[in-house]
Amino acid sequence: xxxxxxxxxxxxxxxxxxxxxxxxxxxxxxxxxxxxxxxxxxxxxxxxxxxxxxxxxxxxxxxxxxxxxxxxxxxxxxxxxxxxxxxxxxxxxxxxxxxxxxxxxxxxxxxxxxxxxxxxxxxxxxxxxxxxxxxxxxxxxxxxxxxxxxxxxxxxxxxxxxxxxxxxxxxxxxxxxxxxxxxxxxxxxxxxxxxxxxxxxxxxxxxxxxxxxxxxxxxxxxxxxxxxxxxxxxxxxxx
Ligand SMILES: N[C@@H](CCC(=O)N[C@@H](CS)C(=O)NCC(=O)O)C(=O)O
Numbered sequence: 001x002x003x004x005x006x007x008x009x010x011x012x013x014x015x016x017x018x019x020x021x022x023x024x025x026x027x028x029x030x031x032x033x034x035x036x037x038x039x040x041x042x043x044x045x046x047x048x049x050x051x052x053x054x055x056x057x058x059x060x061x062x063x064x065x066x067x068x069x070x071x072x073x074x075x076x077x078x079x080x081x082x083x084x085x086x087x088x089x090x091x092x093x094x095x096x097x098x099x100x101x102x103x104x105x106x107x108x109x110x111x112x113x114x115x116x117x118x119x120x121x122x123x124x125x126x127x128x129x130x131x132x133x134x135x136x137x138x139x140x141x142x143x144x145x146x147x148x149x150x151x152x153x154x155x156x157x158x159x160x161x162x163x164x165x166x167x168x169x170x171x172x173x174x175x176x177x178x179x180x181x182x183x184x185x186x187x188x189x190x191x192x193x194x195x196x197x198x199x200x201x202x203x204x205x206x207x208x209x210x211x212x213x214x215x216x217x218x219x220x221x222x223x224x225x226x227x228x229x230x231x232x233x234x235x236x237x238x239x
Pocket of ligand 1: 034035036073088
């Protein structure tokens with residue numbers, strides 16, 4: 001293994017000035033550990049093995065550098081070495097997986113992309129809305145928490161149907177759809193774990209447990225200190 005490969009395979013580390021290899025410009029990822037959108041982006045970067053400079057942010061104190069790159073102020077934001085900015089989590093996933101050529105998460109001829117789109121669209125709109133209300137019912141007193149949970153369950157029922165015919169949402173292997181949705185289902189399940197443990201979604205439970213026990217999840221949830229300009233870069237290394 002040469003030095004550059006070692007750098008690639010050495011896992012998480014800080015840049016080391018004593019290492020005389022010229023720094024290769026890396027994409028910069030503004031991220032927030034528990035954000036499900038940022039989690040899906042990180043999972044694709046890890047799955048492909050793309051290293052980035054990770055800048056963990058605090059949502060109530062976003063860095064000016066991030067807002068300059070993407071004024072809409074949501075994470076994740078990926079800034080490429082050529083200056084291009086990708087500031088939608090789904091687009092970051094696609095960018096990462098496409099750099100690999102034919103990554104298995106995309107399926108043959110990218111068939112999983114089209115199949116995932118309606119699920120991701122529903123996840124990011126009606127399901128996310130229900131999830132926010134179920135998590136914070138005190139902020140949405142128009143209805144009870146049980147009402148919001150039932151709204152979210154409409155999506156869970158659909159996913160359970162998918163998982164009744166195959167172990168993953170789009171078939172026998174993990175795809176971009178699973179990686180995009182799992183962080184959100186995890187949040188929904190975590191609101192009331194006792195309820196989820198006995199809810200009528202056994203396949204969904206297994207699917208979620210397999211994910212939260214996976215190496216991928218461990219890597220996705222790695223903790224980093226909040227970034228400040230001038231900090232030594234933290235390199236988040238893909239597999
Ligand atoms: N459509 C965006 C949504 C990203 C998003 O809403 N992220 C949340 C954190 S989970 C955020 O940054 N919110 C802005 C804030 O809380 O100020 C994407 O897919 O990247």
